[in-house]
Amino acid sequence: MPAYIQARNVRLTFCPPNRAAVTALDAFDMDVEEGEFLSIVGPSGCGKSTFLNVLLGLIKPDSGEVTMHGRKITGPGSERAMVFQEFGLLPWRTVQHNIELGLELKRTAAAKRRLVAERLVSLVGLGGFESHYPHELSGGMKQRVGLARALATDPDVLLMDEPFAALDAQTRDLMQVELLRIWREARKTVLFVTHQIDEAIYLSDRVLVMSKRPGRTKKIFDIKLPRPREYEMRVTPEFNDLKLEIWNTLKDEIAI
Amino acid sequence: MTVECLVDERLPRASFVKRHRDAMLGVLTVALFFAVWQAIFLVVPLNPLFFTTPSLIAAGFVDLVESGDLLHDLAVSAVPFGLGLLAAVIVGVPLGILMGWRVRIGYALDPLMTVFYASPLVALAPLLVIFFGVGLAGKTVIVFTLAVFPFIFNAASGVRAVDRLLINVVRSLGGRERDIYLKILFPSVLPYIVAGARIAIGRALIAVLVGEFFAASEGIGYAISRFGDIFAIDRMFACIITVMVIAVVLTEGIRWAERAAFPWRASQ
Numbered sequence: 001m002p003a004y005i006q007a008r009n010v011r012l013t014f015c016p017p018n019r020a021a022v023t024a025l026d027a028f029d030m031d032v033e034e035g036e037f038l039s040i041v042g043p044s045g046c047g048k049s050t051f052l053n054v055l056l057g058l059i060k061p062d063s064g065e066v067t068m069h070g071r072k073i074t075g076p077g078s079e080r081a082m083v084f085q086e087f088g089l090l091p092w093r094t095v096q097h098n099i100e101l102g103l104e105l106k107r108t109a110a111a112k113r114r115l116v117a118e119r120l121v122s123l124v125g126l127g128g129f130e131s132h133y134p135h136e137l138s139g140g141m142k143q144r145v146g147l148a149r150a151l152a153t154d155p156d157v158l159l160m161d162e163p164f165a166a167l168d169a170q171t172r173d174l175m176q177v178e179l180l181r182i183w184r185e186a187r188k189t190v191l192f193v194t195h196q197i198d199e200a201i202y203l204s205d206r207v208l209v210m211s212k213r214p215g216r217t218k219k220i221f222d223i224k225l226p227r228p229r230e231y232e233m234r235v236t237p238e239f240n241d242l243k244l245e246i247w248n249t250l251k252d253e254i255a256i
Numbered sequence: 257m258t259v260e261c262l263v264d265e266r267l268p269r270a271s272f273v274k275r276h277r278d279a280m281l282g283v284l285t286v287a288l289f290f291a292v293w294q295a296i297f298l299v300v301p302l303n304p305l306f307f308t309t310p311s312l313i314a315a316g317f318v319d320l321v322e323s324g325d326l327l328h329d330l331a332v333s334a335v336p337f338g339l340g341l342l343a344a345v346i347v348g349v350p351l352g353i354l355m356g357w358r359v360r361i362g363y364a365l366d367p368l369m370t371v372f373y374a375s376p377l378v379a380l381a382p383l384l385v386i387f388f389g390v391g392l393a394g395k396t397v398i399v400f401t402l403a404v405f406p407f408i409f410n411a412a413s414g415v416r417a418v419d420r421l422l423i424n425v426v427r428s429l430g431g432r433e434r435d436i437y438l439k440i441l442f443p444s445v446l447p448y449i450v451a452g453a454r455i456a457i458g459r460a461l462i463a464v465l466v467g468e469f470f471a472a473s474e475g476i477g478y479a480i481s482r483f484g485d486i487f488a489i490d491r492m493f494a495c496i497i498t499v500m501v502i503a504v505v506l507t508e509g510i511r512w513a514e515r516a517a518f519p520w521r522a523s524q
Contacts, residue, residue, distance in 0.1 A: 043519075048488040056428050076428050088425040091520035135349045135520040153429065 002050055002070045003031035004189065005157065010064035011214075012050060021129070024050040026214035028064065032189060039192045039200035041246065042210030043254045048193045051215070052159045055191065056082050068157070078106065082159040085166055087142040089134040095145050096121065098132040102153040121147040123182060140171040146177070160192045164199070173231075176202055178241035180229055197246050201225075202234055207246060212253040219249050308489040313497065316490035325479070326498065331474040336392055337464045340399025344456055347451055348404040352411025353441075362412060373405040378466050385471045395467040395475075402463040406455040414448030415441065447518040454510040461503050 010028040015021045023045035032038050040048045053059045054066055066073045068080070081102070089098050096117045103113040121130055124144040134142055141159040143163055150158055164172040176199060183190060194200050200207045207221045223242065225233055233239055273280060290310045297309050304312075318428055320326035346392040355362040355369075381398050422440050431439070468477025483492035514521070 058424060076430055078430055082428050084421060084425065086421055088419075090422060090423045090425075090440070090443070092518070101426070104439075105426065105429050105431045105435055133520060189499060 002067055004034040004068065005032035005191075006030075006065075006067045007051070007054075008065045010054065011050070012047070012054065012059065012061045023214040025054075026062070026216060028216050030208060030217050032191060035187065035189055036205045037183065037190045037192065037203055039204040039207045040196055040210060040213060041194060041197060041200050041207060041250060043212045043250070044195070045213050045233065046210045046253070047213060047215030048210055049161050051083065051237045052161050052191065052193055055157075056080055056159055078102075079155045079156045080159060081153055081155040081157070082161060083143070083146045083150045083163045083164045083230065087134070087139075087146050087166070089142055089145055089149075091134050094131050094133060095126060095137070098134070098145055099148045099152050101149060106153065116152055117148075120151055123151075123185065124148045125178065137256070138171070139167045140175055143167065143175060149180065151182075153186075156189060158188045158190045160190060162193055165195070172199075177231060184228065197243050197250070198234060201239060201242050201246070204231060209246060209249045210253075212255060215253060218253065221246055223247075300453065304489070304490065305487050308493055312490040313493045316488070317494035317498070320491060320494055321348040326476075326495070327477045329474065329476040329495070330498070330502075333464050333468065333477060336395035336399050336467065337460055339392075340396045341403050341453075341460050342464065343396070343400045344407055344460070345453070345492060346404035347400075347413045348452075348456075350405025352413075352452075353409040353415050355408065356412035356415025369405065369408055373409070377402050378462070381463075381466050381470050385467070390448075390471040392471070394471065395464060398467040399460045399463040403456040406452040406459065407449065410448045410452030410455070411445060414445035417448070418444045447514065447521050450510065450514055450517070454507055454514070457506050457510070461499060463481065465499065 007030045010025050011023070012025040013021050013023045028047070028051065030051075040051070042048045050059065053062055055068075055073065057073055057080065060074070073080075088140050090101065093101070096114075099117040099120055100113040102117060108116075117128070121127060122221055124147055126141060126144050126148070129137070129141065134145070137145070145168075146163065164175050167175060180203060192200070192203060197207075201223055207223060209218045209221070210216065211218045221242065225238065294310045297307070301308065317326075349366075355365050377398075380401070384397050384401065385394045388397045418441060420446075423436055426436055426440055464475070464478035465480065468475040469481045472478040477498060480495045480499075481491055483489070483495065
């Protein structure tokens, strides 16, 4: 019985012109359970973002198999949606029209699109900003739009590629709390790539540590902290023990 | 944002002059320029064969308007100006997009286009007139030749500047090629094309004038050269200044339209 999302023996090599080939992933295995919040941490360049793109269906691995519900992933699909680090909002569209983009591409009727967008605008806390343009928004607000857009097509899986990396520390902490609130309501399976161990522990059910390039799964940690996660948990001894454990696993992989 | 700006927001709305202070500075300089020009000939004797004054220019302008000659000449010149620009858009934009989209074609054509753009095409004007004759055809070709390159280069730049991330966003949401063209490429490139139009219009105006200098019997450029030939310097300047004003109005008009239509570009 295959896992909800399953990667087996994935290998992927980039061959940029005029430069040496780079093997981003090699013998990469991982399982994701339905409904879980899984974070992936790893050193820079270890292939974690690459793997997310493979899951999204934008890149095909050279060998190995990635499946969801037992079916091979061969391209993008509406059951998987991504939230991007640099937001990726269309600057010429308002907040509402940005959120509606996925539904437009699925040729959904305008009235239904508007309904879904309105619901999501209030879910992510952007009420009153529907007609604003991205350049009028702060970073945190832009990422809320990114999140709303990803949720608009009602995917089963949310892929989040360092979504808060471009935000300042305070906004980042706030967005983490918001994300958990939204996740409690939306109930998706989430794969969350991050550099920050705190963030990974605070948000997730499990944390997967990747090795340095070529990336493979080094160790998986179960985060036994109770839900709903309170911000205060971040300063408890349990939290810090976990952080130290994960750091010790990770630090050998980081090259200076 | 400067401190000055923040303070202004808290005070009651300032007077017209304060709000438009920067523009008024510009207007003041121009007015000063004409005033000095006029004043010089109060002291220096005026040789009407070679020099003129703003007041004489203004009188000449009024004459030309009243006789209808100015409007007629402008209308005649407007035809090759408009046709040449239209042809430049129709040929230049698709070619530029192709060069930007298909990288090899871009590599192949870039050097050639750059050479043409950098050449003093204005010097080719007599040659073009020999090929295409005096009149509408010749003038239109000259306008086209000068106006097409800004469209080509700007369209190509616009395509190259398309944010790959946005293409990935659309693909990840299930968009196909057609969706990428319509929803990403077109809106991304449009501001570049409009900016190209702003540049092309200036060059097209020069082209019309030059074309008419060399071989024409009508039009504002012809009028300028004819007034120069008969030493009617005041009327010559009246026509030149009219063309300059038209150029400024068109260019600034497009600039304003760009800011209104593409507000996100200001931050780029």
